Amino acid sequence: MGDRDTEHWLRLNGLPYFVRPDARARHLLPRTAPFLVFAVAIDVLSSFVLEVDIDPDSASVGDWGWALVALALVVAVPVVPSVLAVATARVLRSRTRAKTPVALVALVLYLVVDPLYFGLVAHENPVASVAQNAGVVVAALAATWMGVGALLSWALRAALRQFGALGQLATRALPILMLVVVFAFFARALWEVTGSMSASRLLGVAVFFLVLGLLFTVPIMRRELSALDGGDEATGPPLSRLERFNLAVVMVLAQAFQVAIFAALVCVFLVVLGRLAFSDEVLNLWLGANAGNAEVLGIELPVRTGMLKTAVFLSCVSSLNFLVSVSTAAAYRASFYDPLLDQARSALAVRAAYRDESQAH
Incomplete structure (x- = not known):
């Protein structure tokens, strides 16, 4: 495999910083x-x-x-x-x-x-x-x-490839999680709080849960990657800080996309449940002045803005709970971390051959 083919393979596998700087x-x-x-x-x-x-x-x-x-x-x-x-x-x-x-x-x-x-x-x-x-x-x-596009596209593909395994793990975490989330969804006090939130405040809440998720995920990823860089013939020269960062980012992004997909499914589930369970009279009473419908691209959706905000808030809570639950499960390690680590080892072998070929030229 020539240099250009190797560089294309590295980018396709979410490792743009493994490519030599002069070839980026x-x-x-x-x-x-x-x-x-x-x-x-x-x-x-x-x-x-x-x-x-x-x-x-x-x-x-x-x-x-x-x-x-x-x-x-x-x-x-x-x-x-x-x-x-x-x-x-x-x-x-x-x-x-x-x-x-x-x-x-x-x-x-x-x-x-x-x-x-x-x-x-x-x-x-x-x-x-x-x-x-x-x-x-x-x-x-x-x-x-x-390399932003290479990182994002590979992480999204990895998350979708392993979505089936994620679904199996979700069935274990969902019963108790859904019981808590659905119980909170029918609490008027929560609707009054989320319904009065501005879009920027709700975004701030989502970012807060994102930061909490990263604080939990990043140490796990660093521990999983610590044994990869041996600096031997199989892996080539020791990884630079940028290459280590690249490996960590692709794994964090892959898990982030998985959790985001789970959160989106929870949000859709709650919106559908709300449409079926709540009458207009109840929604008007609970939401008051915030009882209008949501709009996207100028299209008024048949969903109350307050209902959508409540669903988004609860999906953020449930996604963090789900992340903590599955990341500590042995089955999740076998279905998520192990394939990514195997691919990382393959990438290190490709990198070693790529560096040897570049030095030969």
């Missing part, structure tokens, strides 16, 4: 092209959704029918651009000669076509739009050079 800028624009396609698609699709006028009182659609239409539009905004970005990345990987043309097309679409589209449709200043998009391109190129 190689094919920088083609590597950024999937993000540019995502940016163009989400700009166009979100502007289209904002123009859609849905009448929740329409008798021809009905309450649940309107809810499904609204949900489909809201879900399509991130999903469709993500699918297009993944398809672009696959084309660039499978067709080497298409890298530069596809990347240039994506760059022109984002820097020229996107501003012109919004100038014609939304009557925005195209010059200002070009300047704003140019700033985004520069930031995207810098993030790609730093």
